[in-house]
Every structure is written in structure tokens, then in C-alpha cells.
Amino acid sequence: MQTGVYSNTQIKEAIEAGQIVFHPYQPEHINGSSVDVTLGQWFFRTDRKSPVSVYNPFDKDEVDHYFGEPQKAISHKEWCKQTGNEPLANIPEDHPVIVLEPGERILAHTQEFIGILPPGTTSMQSRSTWGRNGVAVCFDAGWGDPGYINRWTMEIYNLNQRHSVVLPVGERIAQIVFMHTGEVEGSYDNLSGKYASGTNLENLIASWEPQQMLPRAWKDQRSTPLIVTKWEDDPRIERA
Template sequence: MILSDTRILEEIGKGTIKIEPYNRECLGSNSYDVHLGKHLARYVNKELDAKAHNTIEHFDIPEEGIVLYPHEFYLGVTQEYTETHVHVPFLEGKSSTGRLGIDIHATAGKGDVGFCGNWTLEISVKQPVRVYAGMPIGQLIYFPVDGEIAVKYNEKKNAKYSGQISKPVESMMWKNKF
């Protein structure tokens, strides 16, 4: 079951869902539109190592936009900072974004109960496409949880992405034991 617009508004009123900045026009029937932030990043090395800390370089999207290219992998970030305290948030691309050939996440579309931060986007494109800071890029949908949560994501000692703010965050896979 996905939360409706009315229910999302109720949860925002209760403080169990937080979206900043919030704009009522971005609330859909059962989702909330999020926008591309001005910061992007790329990995410095073309070959990545899952057991190593892979360095990224940050850069900003200029006012005239920036062209993204196929066979390149970009990390982006949502303009919106979100908190979700009792629901499971999912981030999906907007249909208009998909029709431009833009994928906004590789596999990381689900958040956890207790996630607080800006969403890092794993962006790839099918053909060259110019993107702009502030353009609608995706939508959040919220699912209720069945049962009690023992430890929320933001309370976990090993939560690698808790509190990420404003800039894309690289993979923290290297912090796992394997």
C-alpha cells in the first residue's frame, strides 16, 4: 500500500515525514516530486574497487546546464533534504526523466525507516542530454511498515549514509566486511 497525497500531508503534519524545501505543487496523488541539486560528482578512477575507498571529484551544474554523456557514471543529489521516521521511502525517476533517457539510480531506490538526508542519485544516460539544477528528477513514494522497527537507520552505529547533506556521497562498500 502506498501513501496517498492526503496521508503524506498528514504525516508531514505529524513530523514523521519531513521534506525541505517543501512545495505543495510538488505533491502528486501518491508521490512527491524531487529535484536535481546543483552538485554532481564522478569517480576519479575509471576502474573501481569494491574493497577500496574510491575517490570522487565534485563539480557544480552551471546555470546553462551541463551535458551528461553515455558510458559515464555520475553521482547527483536531490535538492530536497528528507526525513522518514515511520515509513519506507522509495525514490523513482519521473516518466519525463525516463523519456529523456536518464536513469536516476542504479539499484538504490529504497530508503530505510529513519533515513535522514539528501538522496544521492546514481545517474546514467542513454544519449547525451543537458540537465539543469532544479529540474524535476524523481519522485518519492512512501510505504507503511508492518510491525515495529527495532532500530531505525539513523540510530544504527554502522549506518554509512545517515545524515548525508547537499553533496553526492561515494560508495561506502569498502566499509563492509567481506
């Protein structure tokens, strides 16, 4: 059984074999042991609603109200017009951008549909350039289970407290690392299912919509914790 992280050679071989999905395919985005992914045009803003005492993530209606409608990146020129800012260097005026205010967090997505079939798993990491610029790209949820293939949702957080940050759509913003696993019992759909959309690329592209970025904790059933038994009372433990 192979172990460890896929190298660039193994990534290319797995793409050719159909185990890794990377669409649209851009070989120049394959690094030594990862694949760069780019920022898509749709996003949800957060923390801009009127103050409320509690946000209940287990209520779908409240989740929908909290995140509101999906927003779409606007051109650099239009952003300058709306905000009164001068054009920014090295960004074409017709290029779509998303601008994060100081301390702002958004949900955004990769332009690419990407993932791996089992046996194999994935992890998303911020590109170091964005970390150095004070932007967290996958703030706390960067793990992809075996069989998860889709546009990835990113929790992008502007850690700068005094400066807004411009994110051009199409910019390489994160990287996906692929890892070998042992054989997996069951499919991603059966093991998790909250964010499952299947593995057929044509269907994934046709059915994708921005609302797929929203959290779905409301799909889980609440249950109380299991009672912790004493070690000597655990029937699973064999004793001499």
C-alpha cells in the first residue's frame, strides 16, 4: 500500500487514470506536491446583519437569513466607481474583484472542481503569499474526505485590522494536497452526505449553485454525549 503525499508525477498519473479530478485542467498549476486552485466569482458576506443575540447554525432559515443572498464579484472599474477609490496598480479595469474590509470574513469557492476518489484524501492549504498578506483562505475547515469532488468552499478572512484587501477572481489563492489512504469502507455519500453531490463531473458542473457553499449543520441530528464508562467496565477490553 502506498502512503504519504502525492508528488507532482503521481498527481498527473492519477489525473490521467481518473482517480483525481481537476477541472478545468491546468498543468501549470501542478506544483511539486500540490495543485493550485483559483478564486471563483460568487461569495457570501457574513457579520453584516443587524445585531442579534444568538446565531443558531442548526436552523436553516436562520442560516439563510445570516448569509443572505449570494453576491457576485464586480469589475475593478465598477468597484472604483462605487467606492470613490482610484484604480489600483496591476489590476485591469475590467477584471472582477472581491474586496474584503478589515476583519471581514466571507464564504467563497474555487473555480475548479477538484477531488480524489478513494483510496485517497485531500487537504486545502492557503498559499503562503496570501498568508503573508494577512489573508486566511481556509480558516479552519480544509479537509476533504475520500470521494469528495466539487468546487471547494473557502472561509476567507481578512486578518488585517486597518486595511481592506482586494482579491482578483481567478487568482491562485489556495492549494490542494492529495494523500494516499488505505481502503475505505463505504462511499463519501454514505459516510457523510451533508455536502455530497456525487462524483460525476458533468452532473456536478450542471447542478452547482452558490448556495452549496452554505453550512448545513441543520441536517445533523442532535444527540447527547455517550456515557464514559470506567476502564474496567468496558466490555470491549480483553483482560488477562
